[in-house]
Amino acid sequence: MKLSRRRFLRQSAVAFGAPLFIPGSVLGLNGAVAPSNRITVGGIGLGPRGREVLKSFLSQRDVQFVMIADVQETRREVVRVMVNRAYENQDCAKTGEMFEVLGRKDIDAVVIATGDRWHAVASILAARAGKDVYCEKPCSMTVRESQELADAMNRYGRVFQAGTQRRNVDNFKWAANLARTGRLGRIHTVHAGILALEESHQWLPAETQPARELVDWDRWLGPAPWRPFHKDYINGRWRGYFDFHGGAALPEWGAHTVDLCQWGASADATVPVSYEAEGQTIHARYANGVKLVMRRAGFKGEGDWKAPGTCPVRFEGDEGWVEAADSGKVAVSNPRLLEGGAPATMAGTDPSKHVRDFLDCIRTRGQPAANADVTRRGHIVSHVAAIGWRLGRKVTFDPQSETFLNDVEANRMCSRARRAPWHA
Amino acid sequence: MQPRPPRPLARLNPTPMKSLRFLLPCLLLALAGCVTAPDPRESAALAVLKSDAGLREKALACQQLADFAGPAAVPALASLLAHEQLGDYARSGLESMSDPAAGAALLGALETLQGRQLAGVINSLGVRREQAAVPALRRIVAKPGHSGAAEAVGALGLIADPAAAQVLGEILRTGDQALRETAAHASLIAAERLTAAGQSAEAAKLLEASLQAVPAGPAAEAARRQLALRRAS
Numbered sequence: 001m002k003l004s005r006r007r008f009l010r011q012s013a014v015a016f017g018a019p020l021f022i023p024g025s026v027l028g029l030n031g032a033v034a035p036s037n038r039i040t041v042g043g044i045g046l047g048p049r050g051r052e053v054l055k056s057f058l059s060q061r062d063v064q065f066v067m068i069a070d071v072q073e074t075r076r077e078v079v080r081v082m083v084n085r086a087y088e089n090q091d092c093a094k095t096g097e098m099f100e101v102l103g104r105k106d107i108d109a110v111v112i113a114t115g116d117r118w119h120a121v122a123s124i125l126a127a128r129a130g131k132d133v134y135c136e137k138p139c140s141m142t143v144r145e146s147q148e149l150a151d152a153m154n155r156y157g158r159v160f161q162a163g164t165q166r167r168n169v170d171n172f173k174w175a176a177n178l179a180r181t182g183r184l185g186r187i188h189t190v191h192a193g194i195l196a197l198e199e200s201h202q203w204l205p206a207e208t209q210p211a212r213e214l215v216d217w218d219r220w221l222g223p224a225p226w227r228p229f230h231k232d233y234i235n236g237r238w239r240g241y242f243d244f245h246g247g248a249a250l251p252e253w254g255a256h257t258v259d260l261c262q263w264g265a266s267a268d269a270t271v272p273v274s275y276e277a278e279g280q281t282i283h284a285r286y287a288n289g290v291k292l293v294m295r296r297a298g299f300k301g302e303g304d305w306k307a308p309g310t311c312p313v314r315f316e317g318d319e320g321w322v323e324a325a326d327s328g329k330v331a332v333s334n335p336r337l338l339e340g341g342a343p344a345t346m347a348g349t350d351p352s353k354h355v356r357d358f359l360d361c362i363r364t365r366g367q368p369a370a371n372a373d374v375t376r377r378g379h380i381v382s383h384v385a386a387i388g389w390r391l392g393r394k395v396t397f398d399p400q401s402e403t404f405l406n407d408v409e410a411n412r413m414c415s416r417a418r419r420a421p422w423h424a
Numbered sequence: 425m426q427p428r429p430p431r432p433l434a435r436l437n438p439t440p441m442k443s444l445r446f447l448l449p450c451l452l453l454a455l456a457g458c459v460t461a462p463d464p465r466e467s468a469a470l471a472v473l474k475s476d477a478g479l480r481e482k483a484l485a486c487q488q489l490a491d492f493a494g495p496a497a498v499p500a501l502a503s504l505l506a507h508e509q510l511g512d513y514a515r516s517g518l519e520s521m522s523d524p525a526a527g528a529a530l531l532g533a534l535e536t537l538q539g540r541q542l543a544g545v546i547n548s549l550g551v552r553r554e555q556a557a558v559p560a561l562r563r564i565v566a567k568p569g570h571s572g573a574a575e576a577v578g579a580l581g582l583i584a585d586p587a588a589a590q591v592l593g594e595i596l597r598t599g600d601q602a603l604r605e606t607a608a609h610a611s612l613i614a615a616e617r618l619t620a621a622g623q624s625a626e627a628a629k630l631l632e633a634s635l636q637a638v639p640a641g642p643a644a645e646a647a648r649r650q651l652a653l654r655r656a657s
Binding site: 127151155201225226227242408413415416417418419420421423 | 513540545609641649
């Protein structure tokens, strides 16, 4: 029987009172970790990137992945087969209804890798259901969603890890550590590589909608506004559209690179106060005078970056600078900064250590590297910068109230109404 | 893509006011937001809504109005609230507008809408924290089996003024069993907002009522944690 959102919310009290059920299928697997001590995980919307993350979960001996929910039959079947192959059994369940995952009392945590439009709402629903959450980035469509997401995780005491894995990738950690420990002197400027800012309001031509059992288009849209079906959207080509891709695409990489700059500037507890766009570059400034420059990078080496690879960042102090990017390498202003050893080379896209950090925190109830509060502020910076770009003028933001100062129009852009019946 | 050029700001009509007879009606009109020269962007978007343009063009017009529209756009947006495809777009224009006319339009639509459109409007009233909506939301909650009851409870949690908290408390104590869990979740948000507004005693009452109303689970756990944090601080 399919669970509707309404039925799920109403029956959750009953579900939480149900006895703990551990499927017999988990008994005896791997051998190293007793089934009762495994973290049971479900997935929601695992496309290509989600399946990369899933591999990291499947490789952990103390994890049992038990169910996939996806609005596309082909995708849920691919995941089911992948999981069953990894476990050498036939036990992974699949469903088109995420509330079936959220309603299972035996599931401790969920991996959410839908499109951006769903990230915050699905994460908040998962927190309400008592699940810990690993959510792909960008985790929010707007400033308000960034706030709601963090508030919900704190409200329900859930462990949250954004899929901003570079906080657990060696060269990025090494570079941030160099900046944070004073090896570069006083940090005055941090640089975040971003993709081209874009915002399309076009609709692709309407195509015949597939049967709901194959593709649930209404559920795919979720909280995003209605538009007619086209297969490109469901095949991953939804990026760049205003309705599906928040922050004019700035958070696409900014969720990583701006977040790393917050970290490198020791600014995780605040956000810049002013933002001004100059073409595709956005200059922001923290209250303490440190500058954050969000500027073009790309897949073909766009921009003047010294470290090779996508998602580059650069931290500049008055005694030197360091850059890191997805090649796993770093570039430094002075070879002496490498004394003591360069970081191990690890691809910036590798989520394995980040996933392990999440799992460890589920056990300790500690805070992982990309926790809800860190994610809130990192994402807010990206969204605020994008609003400044949209408006084409300087904007001033108050880190305490998390609102624009004396700027009604900018504040209106901090939020979007969600398509009913979805809300947080 | 280059950033858009700055959008022109709305200007006040500089027409001089020479006599009290002239001044009074002007002041009244000003209060109604009618003497502000129409923002050309708003006029253009409203013209699209009134035209026979296609769904995409009208949807975009609603989204543009969500960024900058004033009360003059309320009737056009409100008239689309029941539209199957454009209703959510129109609601986005009203949800973001601080003018009370937008809230009044959403409140007025409660009686006329059903299903998803009704759920959306109820939620928007919550997002806007429309205190005037509390009595109407209370009536919805009180009707057994009303399709908008769960959304109304959620909206009360967002509004989170003492009147909304009182209704939530009633649901927790004597309401439909099916709604109590929803009310407990809504009360968590309400308690946070009441506390932020300096009404800690009301917040604590709601949390205590939640603990009494729902079985063990995430809502009860969260209420217990909030109460413990309060005691600790």
